[in-house]
Amino acid sequence: MKELLKKIINEGNKLGYVEAGVAVQKSSELEYENELVRNVKNLSLDELRIRITLKDGRCGVSISSPEEWKKCLDDAYTLAKISNPDKDFKSIPELKKAFPVKKQFLKLISSDNLIKFSDELINSAKKYDKRISIEDISISQGNSNLFLMNSNNIYNNEESGLLSASLSVKCGGTNAFESHSSFNMFKPREIAEKASELCINSLNPKKYKTVKTSVIMDYYAFSSLVSACLVGSLSGYNVQKKRSVFAEKMGEKVMDEKITIIDNGLMENGLFTSSRDSEGVPQQKTVLIDKGVIRNFMYDTYTALKENKESTGNCGSISSRPSVEETNFIIKKGDISFEEIVKDVKNGLYVTNVIGEHTVNPVSGDFSLPVINSFSVKNGEMSFPVKDTMISGNFFELLKNVRYIGNKYRQENSVVCPVVCFDNVQAVC
Amino acid sequence: MDLQKIIKKYSENLDFLELNLRSSRNEAISLNDGLTNTSSSFGNGHSVRALFKGAWGFSASNNESVEKTIMKAVENAKFLSKTNKFKIKKFELNPIKGDEKSLCRKNPFDIDKKEKIKNLMVIEKEIKKDDKIKSASLAYSFSNINSHLVNSFGSDVSFERTYSYAKCVVFAKQGEKVEIGYESLGKKQGYEFIDSLDFSMYQNAVNKAKKLLSSKPAPAGKFKVIMDSIMAGTFFHEAIGHACEADAVLQNNSVFKNRIGKKIGAEYVNVYDSPIEEKESTGNYEYDDEGIKSGKLCLIKNGVLENYMHSVETATRMGVEPTGNGRKENITGNPIPRMSITVVNSGTWKTDELIKDTKEGIFLKGCSNGCTDTLKGDFTFEASEGIIIRNGELTDETIKGACLMGNTKTILNEIDACTDKQIMDWSASRCGKAGAYVPVQSKCPSIRLLKCLIGGVQ
Numbered sequence: 001m002k003e004l005l006k007k008i009i010n011e012g013n014k015l016g017y018v019e020a021g022v023a024v025q026k027s028s029e030l031e032y033e034n035e036l037v038r039n040v041k042n043l044s045l046d047e048l049r050i051r052i053t054l055k056d057g058r059c060g061v062s063i064s065s066p067e068e069w070k071k072c073l074d075d076a077y078t079l080a081k082i083s084n085p086d087k088d089f090k091s092i093p094e095l096k097k098a099f100p101v102k103k104q105f106l107k108l109i110s111s112d113n114l115i116k117f118s119d120e121l122i123n124s125a126k127k128y129d130k131r132i133s134i135e136d137i138s139i140s141q142g143n144s145n146l147f148l149m150n151s152n153n154i155y156n157n158e159e160s161g162l163l164s165a166s167l168s169v170k171c172g173g174t175n176a177f178e179s180h181s182s183f184n185m186f187k188p189r190e191i192a193e194k195a196s197e198l199c200i201n202s203l204n205p206k207k208y209k210t211v212k213t214s215v216i217m218d219y220y221a222f223s224s225l226v227s228a229c230l231v232g233s234l235s236g237y238n239v240q241k242k243r244s245v246f247a248e249k250m251g252e253k254v255m256d257e258k259i260t261i262i263d264n265g266l267m268e269n270g271l272f273t274s275s276r277d278s279e280g281v282p283q284q285k286t287v288l289i290d291k292g293v294i295r296n297f298m299y300d301t302y303t304a305l306k307e308n309k310e311s312t313g314n315c316g317s318i319s320s321r322p323s324v325e326e327t328n329f330i331i332k333k334g335d336i337s338f339e340e341i342v343k344d345v346k347n348g349l350y351v352t353n354v355i356g357e358h359t360v361n362p363v364s365g366d367f368s369l370p371v372i373n374s375f376s377v378k379n380g381e382m383s384f385p386v387k388d389t390m391i392s393g394n395f396f397e398l399l400k401n402v403r404y405i406g407n408k409y410r411q412e413n414s415v416v417c418p419v420v421c422f423d424n425v426q427a428v429c
Numbered sequence: 430m431d432l433q434k435i436i437k438k439y440s441e442n443l444d445f446l447e448l449n450l451r452s453s454r455n456e457a458i459s460l461n462d463g464l465t466n467t468s469s470s471f472g473n474g475h476s477v478r479a480l481f482k483g484a485w486g487f488s489a490s491n492n493e494s495v496e497k498t499i500m501k502a503v504e505n506a507k508f509l510s511k512t513n514k515f516k517i518k519k520f521e522l523n524p525i526k527g528d529e530k531s532l533c534r535k536n537p538f539d540i541d542k543k544e545k546i547k548n549l550m551v552i553e554k555e556i557k558k559d560d561k562i563k564s565a566s567l568a569y570s571f572s573n574i575n576s577h578l579v580n581s582f583g584s585d586v587s588f589e590r591t592y593s594y595a596k597c598v599v600f601a602k603q604g605e606k607v608e609i610g611y612e613s614l615g616k617k618q619g620y621e622f623i624d625s626l627d628f629s630m631y632q633n634a635v636n637k638a639k640k641l642l643s644s645k646p647a648p649a650g651k652f653k654v655i656m657d658s659i660m661a662g663t664f665f666h667e668a669i670g671h672a673c674e675a676d677a678v679l680q681n682n683s684v685f686k687n688r689i690g691k692k693i694g695a696e697y698v699n700v701y702d703s704p705i706e707e708k709e710s711t712g713n714y715e716y717d718d719e720g721i722k723s724g725k726l727c728l729i730k731n732g733v734l735e736n737y738m739h740s741v742e743t744a745t746r747m748g749v750e751p752t753g754n755g756r757k758e759n760i761t762g763n764p765i766p767r768m769s770i771t772v773v774n775s776g777t778w779k780t781d782e783l784i785k786d787t788k789e790g791i792f793l794k795g796c797s798n799g800c801t802d803t804l805k806g807d808f809t810f811e812a813s814e815g816i817i818i819r820n821g822e823l824t825d826e827t828i829k830g831a832c833l834m835g836n837t838k839t840i841l842n843e844i845d846a847c848t849d850k851q852i853m854d855w856s857a858s859r860c861g862k863a864g865a866y867v868p869v870q871s872k873c874p875s876i877r878l879l880k881c882l883i884g885g886v887q
Binding site: 031034042043045059061062063068075076080082083088115135170173174210241319361369388392426428 | 461466470472484485487490492506563605606607608609647679681682761797798799805831832834836882883
């Protein structure tokens, strides 16, 4: 593949700056109907992406397969030629030394072993409680080999392998979901037991009330809101575009001082850990919010150079420009355990999950979301599961006043966060 | 490549073998505050599914030979057949021959790309005449899909579809406040669709964003609600449509299981899924992704549940004919029951009479997003704007962030009126399920709900 990329770069250098990436992907998956495997599936796909940028910033992207590289290069060039010049464009990234990363790499396991894995998942759920049945399972593994080269001598090749499992269980008209993705082999039992416990606890829900109350947000619920509006508001691109509530607020205190946020592209075994980002810039650790104060935003090369800064290694893709994306987006944990948080809540809601997080306003942070698998908390104890209840408010306002931050992490996609407790959240029923 | 010959060669001893060759071409041109983003993609690939002794195997690739992919799919099916408890009974399909031609009159890929950018620049200039609009993203996108499907029952179905889309996101700013206005339109047409557009879509986005600047947060609680036709389309899609998909029923994940022939809502509720409703709709198709000819399917007639939507597999297992709802996004997945164009019959109310009759309530317009849990029947979706109704009149009080929540089992009984006009929603909507996105649209009247939970912040 390196030879092919060299050819593309040599050919493309006559036209402008060239960046070319190839992804070679193999994956396999078991598809289920309830608890029975109904289909064994595998995919083998290649993709080539070429981005050409002319000196005056005109830019074009084309995507196809590696065999089509000549037409792909032509298309990218044609698109670049007709684009508008961009005075903010300075250069594509230069070669810089990357930091060492610690990341496991899982080799594709056989279909036999995948089935054994899923059997254990199912059996553990049913063993937890006889009333549990399986609503949905998905088990997949993917292996991708990524190559990247550009006109400025950057070359990178990284292979990664990920195993993902998710399980929905149901019981008496209620259900619960749990999932895990990892570069390591993991035990399915823990997922099964968590989902089953949550499902059983959610049985026989009762009406809550329309009231302002304390809300303990568990990992799924909190990370949903974080990715729906907080992540984007710390993107350098959105800030430059004034599409962020944090625009022009660098150095200001915008959140509770209990909150520190770090984008860490080098986090050990993080799902988005990599030595280089999509345009070949070394990934790094960037403190975005320090004790409630804005210290930095995330940048790719284009947005960084626009402000004469350096990229923070947050380029998400070379298929467009700019493209700022988070890596492992960490809300720093606190020092109080979940049990202690609950103990200290007199009246409130414990929200494990919400639905419809894509309805959150990504700029203003306004949200109103139905809660699922959630519980009334009374005098420091879980009281009863609730039904037909929504929580609403403005996420950025909530972040200004945080009561507790839990002492354990969990990663959901790119967001790494603890359990968090807020006061005065509107519950609607 | 003689696909029939290949199918014959490999289908011996198999219950079913299907091969789908696809090629696609896409182009996206966008303008973000004067900055262009241009991209194109093209490629081809194939997918194969095989049924052996009741077990499915699937394989897809864009870098292996068709024959190698077939062997892999067969190997997967044979592997599963050894341990499988889930077995599909042998089924028969009538061979179908068909060729669905593209409706495109003006090939969007032949149009000078410069002209597209120039168009967008003119629109951007016009939008930014409004001093509250600080930022705008405009985009055209085009896609062309060619598919050739053959199976071991002798079906041989091809289609070519061209889609064109226009999208617009504007950001209005006043003091600290930033609000978004989003509009999109899409048709199964060529560049003639772009030619037909006037400024109204863009003006709507601008108006929406500006209106939101002065809108109050939605109130929280239970209200009498009128939904406009666009929101009603999403409502029927989310609240009713997903629970009528036969795979959800077979997985015991639908509240409509064992409810065929039963009354599930008020008698003037008539709901259809119709891929043939409007030939230029992005939800329109002549053949589904299993080569089954499509038609108008009645889901709910006079409040009674009539049919589920089926793929070949779900129809076989439930002993009915396939309904032509087997759809997939691309080569990476199997066709499963999906919606196309959700159609709801109109009623007799004039909109202004309905508002007058409502007295106190909320008029909700447009819809950004929604989702459903088919097992419990819980759904939620958000109106893009809302207007308070007081004393039987629309006031000038607008609200934002009105999120509606309900349950499929009970909500249909809350519908007590439909207006007399069906309106086609041409928004560029896509429905996501099991990781695959397919274009869907709707054609509905406005409806009234007697009682509905709205999650607001006031």
